[in-house]
Each structure stands twice: as structure tokens, then as C-alpha cells.
Amino acid sequence: TPFLLNTMAAAYQGASAASLRLPPSDDPLKARRTHLFDAFVQKRLYSDTPRYAPAQTRQYLAWLAGRLVQFGQSAFYIESLQPGWLSSRNARIRYRISLLISIVFFTLFIAASWVFISDTIFSLVAEQRLRSLDQIAYFATNMMLCTLPFALILGMAAFFRKAIFMAENVKFAITWSSLLVSVVFGLLGALVASIDSSESNSNPIIGFVVIGAAFLLITSWRLSENVTMRVQPNQGIRETTRNAVVGMFGAGLAIVIAIAITFPNVIEFAVFFGANLGLIIGFAGFGGFSVVQHIVLRTILFLARRIPWNYARFLDYSASAGLLRKVGGGYLFAHRYLLEYFAERDGQA
Numbered sequence: 001t002p003f004l005l006n007t008m009a010a011a012y013q014g015a016s017a018a019s020l021r022l023p024p025s026d027d028p029l030k031a032r033r034t035h036l037f038d039a040f041v042q043k044r045l046y047s048d049t050p051r052y053a054p055a056q057t058r059q060y061l062a063w064l065a066g067r068l069v070q071f072g073q074s075a076f077y078i079e080s081l082q083p084g085w086l087s088s089r090n091a092r093i094r095y096r097i098s099l100l101i102s103i104v105f106f107t108l109f110i111a112a113s114w115v116f117i118s119d120t121i122f123s124l125v126a127e128q129r130l131r132s133l134d135q136i137a138y139f140a141t142n143m144m145l146c147t148l149p150f151a152l153i154l155g156m157a158a159f160f161r162k163a164i165f166m167a168e169n170v171k172f173a174i175t176w177s178s179l180l181v182s183v184v185f186g187l188l189g190a191l192v193a194s195i196d197s198s199e200s201n202s203n204p205i206i207g208f209v210v211i212g213a214a215f216l217l218i219t220s221w222r223l224s225e226n227v228t229m230r231v232q233p234n235q236g237i238r239e240t241t242r243n244a245v246v247g248m249f250g251a252g253l254a255i256v257i258a259i260a261i262t263f264p265n266v267i268e269f270a271v272f273f274g275a276n277l278g279l280i281i282g283f284a285g286f287g288g289f290s291v292v293q294h295i296v297l298r299t300i301l302f303l304a305r306r307i308p309w310n311y312a313r314f315l316d317y318s319a320s321a322g323l324l325r326k327v328g329g330g331y332l333f334a335h336r337y338l339l340e341y342f343a344e345r346d347g348q349a
Helices: 002-011 028-046 054-070 089-126 133-159 176-196 204-219 235-262 267-284 288-303 311-320 336-343
Strands: 169-172 221-224 324-327 330-333
Touching (some): 028 054, 089 133, 089 267, 235 288, 267 288, 311 330, 330 336
Antiparallel strands (some): 324 330
């Protein structure tokens, strides 16, 4: 094939006839290919000043090739890393425990950040501000304590997730289910407003319209993977992160504003309810789980020396060395023979 001819030209340039003679083998074709690719990879990795140690490069590529062969894949996208690629039981346990801790930490951190968001909301809606540091610290502490049960629930939900799904393709579509949810919550808002109307200016009609519209806006977004549009490495996780942040804070603000308009006397409850509902929607519906899963998995694989920290830079380096081919935001081994060559060395380093 043209690939093998080019590989021979690159690998054996300047080689002596004696160096090409191989001892007898039960599988001479396989022995010849192994000899060829050993020489080819050696030439490619030592041709210039290497950015990565050749032995480390071989180990990284062998692990990647092993996973691609194991799961029947040819193209590799960084965002396609999955927990199932962890080979040992201990690594999978560390991944799940780290994921649980990370979700709880991120949830409590984001809940505390809502104190500053609520400060702005207070100034706009109720013309109040949490000017005192003691008040800010008190409110932040209460927010984290009240959010802790939600954080543990989200952490346990992430603990049992088996796969990582990207949420990069966003589409707004009103469905019967989103309409039903908005009507139910709108009626609930109208009911509470009618009960509260004797003590405040709450209006049941405003409660139905505002609360229903907020939930209709939140529940009408549909997210899915979009592999065919990835033109940059790790584009899927970046777009998923953006959607998760926008969904998390957008949904939270929509609920806070809707409740603050309908029930002006319960702004603190609006902040608490909106923040926690936004966390649930952002993590479960807009890809937040996938972002944290990806970060934790990358960290576990890096500490296990299966991948470098800057994976895109390494893959680009391997492509410039002629061992991989870059196609859009993904990577392929230069040839199936080369993929099989590295896969056979998986676990040897």
C-alpha cells in the first residue's frame, strides 16, 4: 500500500542490508511489520528535538490505541473519554469518589456565589443591599447549609452515572411536556398568590403568568451531542461548559425574578429556591454533570500517567510527527496497521 511504501522510505533510509535481515519467525509478516514500525516510530520521535520523551509518547499512544481497539472506535475526540476507559477497579473507585466530592464542592461554591447575585437582585427589586460583611457571611453560610442536602443528592446522582454525554447542540422547542410543567407551576404560583394576597400585593393572575412563563422558558431547551460540527480539539466540552453555566444561572435568575415579582415579601426564599433549582437544572439538564465528570476523569488519567495534562497539544505533536492525522476536532492513527501496532503494546510500559 502507499502507506507502507512511504513508511519504508522514512524508516529504512540509510539502513544497511544486514539491519533488515530478521531471524526466523512463526509469523514472518507480523515480525516484518513490527520491525518496520519500530524503526519508523523511532525515526519520527527522534527526528527533531522532541517535546515529549519518546518513551512517554509511546506509552500515551499505546494506551490510546488500546482503548480505541477495545471499544471499536477509529476517530478519537478528547471529549469522548469515558469512565469505562479506566482499566482497574481501584481507578474506577477513585473516579467515583472524586466525582462525588467535586460535585458537592462545586455546588456549595456556586450556592455561596449566589449571595453576591442576590445582593444585586435586592438592590434592583427591593432597593436593599447586604452592605455588612457579617450579613454577607451569615447569608452565605445559610445558603450553603440549606444547599448541602441538594449537593449530596446531586453528588450521589453523579456517582452512579456510567457515561459522559456532551450537551453542545442547543435547540429551543416548546413541547407538550414543557407546556404541562409550565401550567402546573403557573397554577401553583396562582394558588400561593391567592393565599398570600391578603397580606401582600400578590396577584394570582400575575403569579400564573410569570411563574408559568419562567418554567416554560426553562423546560423548552433541548440539548444533544453534535460530533459532526467539531472543528477544534475539546470543542464539545467547551460548548457544554458554556451551556451548563448559562443554563444554571439563567434558570436560577428566571425563577428568582419570577418569584420576586409575584411575592415581593419573600425575596430571600426566592434566591434560595432559584439558586437550588438552577443548580439542579444546570447539572442534570444542561450538561453540568458531564463537565465535572470530564475534569475528574482527565485528572485521574493524568495522575495514572495515561495521558498528558495538555492532551490537545500532545495529540497535535503526534500528528506533526506523522503518527496521527488530525480531522476537524478529532484524531485518527495514520493507518490501521499503526493503530494495531500501538494497541499491541498497551500495558507493556
